[in-house]
Amino acid sequence: GDSVTQMEGPVTLSEEAFLTINCTYTATGYPSLFWYVQYPGEGLQLLLKATKADDKGSNKGFEATYRKETTSFHLEKGSVQVSDSAVYFCALVETSYGKLTFGQGTILTVHP
């Protein structure tokens, strides 16, 4: 079945550091890929998405490129802020049958 694997956390960075959170997936078809962010005590917000190979999703300084050849969708940000501290989830939906599958989440803490 479909699966999503995220790098193990937690990740702790200083402000203005470069961020990478790795995400790889297994899917039988041609999934759409997502990154969600969850701030403490809140629900999940869609951060960015990509619906086909080589698409780049971007939002709020975050980027991720849909790499079919490596089955990856790594999240990057050039300069993190304290306000980026949250849990980040990678997810896919295999659009032919609609199941939405999440990775285990990565806790990011950014220190001043």
Next chain:
Amino acid sequence: NAGVTQTPKFRVLKTGQSMTLLCAQDMNHEYMYWYRQDPGMGLRLIHYSVGEGTTAKGEVPDGYNVSRLKKQNFLLGLESAAPSQTSVYFCASILTGGTEAFFGQGTRLTVV
């Protein structure tokens, strides 16, 4: 998140009681999902639906039932609540093709 509304937001049940959680979306999305999120854990899929009148089991369906009688509503039922069902429940909806994806704000359920 715009367009996905969960009710109620909080609920305390006694063991053995029943309740229904409602997820409503006004975006004409085909796919809808119910997840639970336990402390320190990621999201686990309970049930999902790929269209009106359809439902399917996810990873942790036991103890829950669902219905999708109308396209805009996805109901999650607990027939006989157990303390193990204490969790935060999230609903999500996705447009076919994965180009739009939104979560509700969550329902915090405590079973005593």
